[in-house]
Structures are given as structure tokens and as C-alpha cells.
Amino acid sequence: MAETTGVTAGGALAAGLSRDQLHEIYYYLQLTRQVEQVLTHLYRQNKVIGGLYRSLGQEATAVGSAYALRRRTDGTGDVISPAIRDLGALLLMGARPVDVMRQYMAKGDSPTGGREQNVHFTDYDRGYIGLISHLGVMIEVMAGVALSFRLRRQDRVALVYAGDGMTSTGAFHEGFNFAAVQRLPLVVIVENNRYAYSTPVSRQTAAASFVDRAPGYGVVGEQCDGNDVLAVYEMTRRAVERARAGEGASLLEVLTYRRKGHAEHDAQAYVPAEELAYWEARDPIDRYEKRLLEEGWATREELDAIAGRVAVDVDRAREEAEASPMPEPEAALHGVYGDLPVRRPWTRAAAVDPHNA
């Protein structure tokens, strides 16, 4: 691929990234947005079983940060735990759009077999661990993942995403303090998107910013514009390098904005219209496109080709996910324990006998 302007050492154009890498970032920004657009259609067709959680307007925080990680498919790379709006990070780590759609549609061949929903799923080979709905526990869990890296003398890094609401939990503190004290290779990214469901940040904390907590934990803290994908990438890369070098945990804050309600049902009546307009004008994908074009890092044709490729990939994933079967009911019984069966309802047996209750 031809490099036109701004070439630095080793073919890097910006933030130490090559033209191909800059285009790859664009691919994942587009992929995130388009997967969610398709999910929105599926939701409106009642094909999404539960809620739909959009990351519209904050895709750059997820994609830019995860791009700073060592991504592998054999279980030797870095490990993330996404928050609900980090679909972009999950896709970047190697999650397939079809699996995300199957999760939302509660299909039997989804990664959790229909037991769990949306981005709540795990792949240790690709390096992501599904969150649960109780906020804060993933900080503790990912501190433990980072602990395992240290015990095994592996130069791997754990990265965990937190919404601004999650920072208010006791679990956030207990998990992060443990990582800080143990100087574990953990990066915590607080995605300050201004709202936790309907609660604004001003009702979540009295502090001016979340990154102010970093010195209180004795760790390095950094903050950046979360709608600038390259700024997010660079800030995360620095934290990842510190972690890999044995310099312990970091607390990062990205300033972004949630342009949809908490979930698709939420019309976000609590949000002033001018606030939405302000942030729509600062859309991270539009901004990145503009930058790519202005700097000559991409042509319009190249970007259109990437977006077109994404559209094909996403449509194929949708077709595949829609064709997937729903789970067999009795599959609910399996996998609670490694070695113990769960009893079937005795009233549904062919020979009804309460002795088998």
C-alpha cells in the first residue's frame, strides 16, 4: 500500500502505526458500528431476545485501546474484559460478528449456548473474558488474571473496562487496590461516557475526574479524548508498556459520550437535545475519517472499500446467525458442575414418581 505523507521511521505514519494498521483501525470502527446497526434491525424485528446495548459515539474508546494489546489466537496474548459498550474491543480481539449476533438472539450455537446474552462470553485463546451484570467484579477478576501472569513470569497484560458508574462500586476499589498493591500488570480504562443508565457523572462522583484517583492508589493515571481513536491507542499503549515492564497497574480515563439510551428501550428523555447534537458533531468515526483523508493516510475510495467490505461481512454474519437453531430446552441442565448432574423436573418424566423428585 502506497504511503503518501507524514512517513516516520519504519513506515509509521502516526502514533507509530503504518498505513495498513490505520486502515485496520478504521475497519474495526466500521465493523463495530455496522454490527450494532444490524443488531438494531434485528431488535426491531423482535429477533433480539433481551436488551440491546449500543456503543454509538464511543466506538473509538474500545477499538483504540484494544489495538494497543498483544492479540493472539492461541491463548498466549493479552486478556481483556469488556464492559457492555466495548463490542469494538471484543471484535478486535477476534470475536466473530456472527457469535455476537447469536448471543443477542439467544441461539443454541452461541458461545454460551443461549445461557447468557450480548457481550457476556469468553474465549481464552483469543483473550477475552465475559463480564457479568454485577459491576466491579471484573476489576477483581482481571486483577487475578494479572496475578496469574506474574506468578508464571509471563509478560502478558490484563485490561479491563469500567463505565463511570462501575467506579462507584466497592468491588472496583477492592479489585483495583489489590492490583495496585501487588503491582500487577493491569490496565483499567474508565470510559467516562457521562451517564450510567440515567444517572449523570455529577451524581456518581464529587471528584472533578476519575483519573484523579490514580495517585490515591499509588498508580500512574492518564486521561485523554476518548473520541480520538489514536489518542486512546497511544495512551493505552503507554500503560500496556508500563505493565509489561513490571511497573504495575494504570488507571486510564477516556472522555467520551453515550449517544443512545442505556439500552434500546430507553428513549433517554433525561438528556438535553443540544447535548446530543454537540456530541453527534464530534462522532469518533467521522473524526477519524476526516483525519485519515486530511493527512493523506487514506483515500475516499479506500475508506469506502473498507466500509463496503464490512457491510458484506456483517450481512453474511446476520444470515448465518438468523439460520442458527435455538437451544434444546434440556441443555439448561448441563454444565453447572463438572461432575454432578442436575435433576430434571420429575413431573415431566414419562413415569411420574415423586421418589425421583
Added chain:
Amino acid sequence: MATVTERVHSPRERPEHVRHTELGKPVTFLEAIREALWEEMERDDAVFLLGEDIGVYGGAFKMTDGFLDHFGPDRVIDTPISEAGFTGAAAGAAHMGLRPVVEMQFMDFVSCAYEPLTNYIATSRWRGSGPMPIVVRGPVGGGVRGGPFHSQNPEMAFFHTPGLKIVYPATAYDAKGLLKAAIRDDDPVLFFEHKKLYRAPALREVLPNEDYVVPLGKARIHREGSHVTIVTYGAMVHESLRAAEQLAAEDGIEVEVLDLRTLLPLDDDAIVESVKKTNRLLVVHEDTRTGGLAGEIAMRVNEKAFEWLDAPILRVTAIDTPVPYSPPLEDYFLPQVGDIVTACRYLAQY
């Protein structure tokens, strides 16, 4: 998991206080647990310990005394006071193939880790996030004047959670064998150690020098009898045995004492078998009455052996209050041998 950690300290001879069994000497309940921990850490580098004051200080009950020197700070981790934090961290380590053993300084504090245990750890395998080879162990129980927050029996707060296993041993032999089984189990296990048994002289016994495990989910008959079955666990096994001796001597009532050893999963077969033999059932637990294990056991016997019962199923339990501190209050709170004797007499005469 082969080599997980680099030993900070080179392997060397075990210190004196974990060599009693090796030397053929009797061990206390506490020493049996300590030996199990030590031997499992020697056997498997993936096993490591997390907890408050377990390293430099050796644990509030000195359970892990000497472990830090031998196994090093990577595998014996003194944590901040944060039961949820280090229990959640244990989950992360378990995801990556390690086998954490978490100490609650007192099991009363496990309530602080209820969230990671019940929501995250218990559901991990079922959610497709893989097995959770974690043991959460620590001292439980009353009778030591510990007051309301150092005396609890919190087993039933977890009994209702699919995915967890709960073990509550009553003898040194079982404590060692069950803890080894728990550490080797791929599911999360809560391991309850009655602190009154820790150094009880009567519980000292010589254990087999060879490696052994006691399988989870299997009850054991401590005393055979034909008139009444007592199903119990933990320290109440010993109170029940005392009651049984008294009943045999004074009334000629032969009581069968069944020690559950594992509460989750319950050994239904052993309970039902004993009930079919004696036709009378008393459940004894140190835990409080409402929502206690007796209710679940009664229901299961009702389902499986109703026709075999000659009397209602009865229970002797603690009263439905927090655990009081003052001796007269705590003695009133706890089930006593006399209560068990009274209940058995009632059943035998029914």
C-alpha cells in the same frame, strides 16, 4: 498444569510442625488441615494461597505458619482487607489455570465475598467461562465466645446457589482428606472448619502417611444404631455422639449418627438408607433454625422415604438470633447435648 511458578525458595525438608503424620504422631484437626494445604502445595505448583495475615503472621489461627518461608510470597499472598477483592482475584487466577485456596480469617466475613462467589464463581462453568477450581476455607462456628461476628455458620447463605459445593468436616481424618479432594476438584468449594475442633485434644488422631482423599458428597456413619437416626455435621457430630452414648446407657436407645461431611451435594442415599433402617429422623445443626439445612433434608426424606417414617422428622438447632457473646446467652443459643437427648427420647417413644 506443570511448572507454574518458579520456586523462590528451593524445596527442602518440611518444618517440624507439618511432619507429625510423617513421623507417625497424632495430629489435631487444625494440623490435619495444615498438612493438607502443605502437601497440596508441594504436589501442585498451581495451588497458591490468598488471605489476610496468612503470610508473615501465619494466619489468625496459625494455620499457614511457616508457609511463606517455604513457598515464597508468590504463593502465599497477604492481601489487603478485601474479601470480595481477593475472592474475585482468585476467580481470575482460576480462569488462567491456577488453583487458589482463599482463607477467610473468619468465615463470618465470607458475606463480603457473597457477590463474586454466588454470581461470578458459581456460574462460571455454566456460563461457558470454564471451571473454577477454587477453595474458600476458614473457621466457623460458636461455642468459643466469639460474639456475633466471629461465630457464624453461614453455610445456608450459599447452599441455595447452584454451582457451589460446601464441605464441613468433623474429624481430623476427614478434614485432611476432604480438603485435598476440594483442592483437586474443578468446581468451587466452600470449606468450613469448626474452630472449636481446631485444637480439641479428643480429635487428635494418627493419620495415614500415604496420600489419601475423602470424596466429596459422601456422608459417613459415625455410630451405628437401630432406633433413631441423627443426621448432622461439623461440631454437632460430637455433641450427637455424646447424646447417643447417654441414650444408650440410660434408655437403651440406639442412635445412628450420620455425619454429612459434604452439605452440597447432599448424600441423599446415605440419609434415606439410614431412615429406612431406623424409621425415625432427627436433624441436628449448629446453624439457626429458619432456613437451616434441616428443612431441606426433611423435604428430601419426605419425597424419598415418607412411607418408611414412623414419626415426624424433628430438628435441634440454634435459636433464630445472631450469635450472642456472653456465655449464658451463647450456651442458650447453641444446641446442647441435653436438647438432642430430649428430642431422641421423644422420637423413640412416638
